[in-house]
Amino acid sequence: MARIKPSHIEVLLNYKLWLSSVTGEGIIEEDRYELLREIHKKGSLSAAAKELGISYRKAWGDLKKAEQLLGYELTVKKRGGASGGCSTLTDKAIKLLEAYKALHVQMDDAVEKAYRDFKKKL
Amino acid sequence: MARIKPSHIEVLLNYKLWLSSVTGEGIIEEDRYELLREIHKKGSLSAAAKELGISYRKAWGDLKKAEQLLGYELTVKKRGGASGGCSTLTDKAIKLLEAYKALHVQMDDAVEKAYRDFKKKL
DNA sequence: CGGCGATATGACATTTAATACATAACGAAC
DNA sequence: GTTCGTTATGTATTAAATGTCATATCGCCG
Numbered sequence: 001m002a003r004i005k006p007s008h009i010e011v012l013l014n015y016k017l018w019l020s021s022v023t024g025e026g027i028i029e030e031d032r033y034e035l036l037r038e039i040h041k042k043g044s045l046s047a048a049a050k051e052l053g054i055s056y057r058k059a060w061g062d063l064k065k066a067e068q069l070l071g072y073e074l075t076v077k078k079r080g081g082a083s084g085g086c087s088t089l090t091d092k093a094i095k096l097l098e099a100y101k102a103l104h105v106q107m108d109d110a111v112e113k114a115y116r117d118f119k120k121k122l
Numbered sequence: 123m124a125r126i127k128p129s130h131i132e133v134l135l136n137y138k139l140w141l142s143s144v145t146g147e148g149i150i151e152e153d154r155y156e157l158l159r160e161i162h163k164k165g166s167l168s169a170a171a172k173e174l175g176i177s178y179r180k181a182w183g184d185l186k187k188a189e190q191l192l193g194y195e196l197t198v199k200k201r202g203g204a205s206g207g208c209s210t211l212t213d214k215a216i217k218l219l220e221a222y223k224a225l226h227v228q229m230d231d232a233v234e235k236a237y238r239d240f241k242k243k244l
Numbered sequence: 245c246g247g248c249g250a251t252a253t254g255a256c257a258t259t260t261a262a263t264a265c266a267t268a269a270c271g272a273a274c
Numbered sequence: 275g276t277t278c279g280t281t282a283t284g285t286a287t288t289a290a291a292t293g294t295c296a297t298a299t300c301g302c303c304g
Contacts, residue, residue: 011149011192015229016138027133046250055293060252070133077251080301084249099243103236107137110232114225121221168280177263182282199281202271206279 011122013115017107019100021069032062033100036093039063039075045087133244135237139229141222143191154184155222158215161185161197167209 018029028036038048049059067074074093079085089097140151150158160170171181189196196215201207211219 010144012142012144012146013225014140014142014146014148018136020134020136022132022134024134024136026136044250056251057253057294058292061292064252078301079249079251079299081250082248082302084302085251085300087251095244099240102243103135103240106236106239107232110229110236114228114232117228118221118225121224122217166280177265178281179265179283180263186282200271201269201279201281203280204272204278206272207270207281209281 013111013118015107015111017104025069027066027069028096028100032066033097033104035059035062036074036089036097039087040089040094040097043086043088045075045077135233135240137229137233139226147191149188149191150218150222152226154188155219155226157181157184158196158211158219161209162211162216162219165208165210167197167199170209 016029019027021027034052035048038051039045042048042051045059045063046056049056052059063075072092073090074096075087075089077085077087138151141149143149156174157170160173161167164170164173167181167185168178171178174181185197194214195212196218197209197211199207199209
């Protein structure tokens with residue numbers, strides 16, 4: 001029984017994209033994008049955290065850091081009331097999300113093309 | 123005396139590119155590319171490590187891991203002898219370096235363009 | 245007013261990754 | 275066979291990211 005011996009191991013191309021402050025500190029990358037998107041969908045930070053399977057503590061810390069680095073609020077936060085409270089995205093946050101999404105789509109295309117070219121050269 | 127108040131904080135776009143095995147483990151990224159390039163230039167792993175300001179231990183571990191994940195040798199290693207020993211790149215490694223370099227140039231262009239488009243949308 | 249559910253935050257524990265330290269093996273040259 | 279610089283590798287220490295726990299605040303509503 002013959003066994004196929006691959007002439008080379010498969011190599012994959014990966015990339016990570018993120019927005020940062022001028023000091024290099026990360027503001028928005030994939031995870032925080034997801035967090036904001038989920039807040040937008042659910043209207044609540046705790047619900048978003050639960051959906052994503054991360055602790056409220058971490059979600060809150062991430063959100064706070066992003067806002068601090070950006071210098072403006074990404075969410076309008078309310079606490080108390082019948083529902084306990086809620087968090088909704090600001091207009092700026094929504095705009096940022098849309099721009100980031102478009103950025104990501106564009107980069108995905110570029111990476112795919114670069115990967116094809118790369119394999120030809122290998 | 124008036125003070126200029128920026129309407130928005132500057133946001134930078136960053137990306138990281140790397141080759142991985144199918145299991146997702148990283149093989150080659152910027153640092154390891156530099157390491158291989160330096161080995162090629164110096165003909166020695168320890169000299170390369172010194173040049174890059176990292177410990178020999180780390181350089182050796184990085185190289186070993188890359189080779190293990192790729193399934194083939196990136197360097198020909200010799201120890202002992204008058205000079206103590208040396209490390210030189212294999213043909214496959216040289217080819218890999220060239221392909222990675224081209225990949226990076228291509229991606230840099232793509233990122234620059236994506237960043238311009240991104241800022242317009244913001 | 246007391247309970248509920250969400251935001252808000254500090255303190256501590258744990259897990260993971262990077263780095264440092266130590267030590268062995270090798271082989272040509274002298 | 276001793277010296278020297280390099281490859282080779284295990285172990286230990288540190289540092290950073292992440293998770294856990296506890297506790298407080300808020301404000302509608304029954």
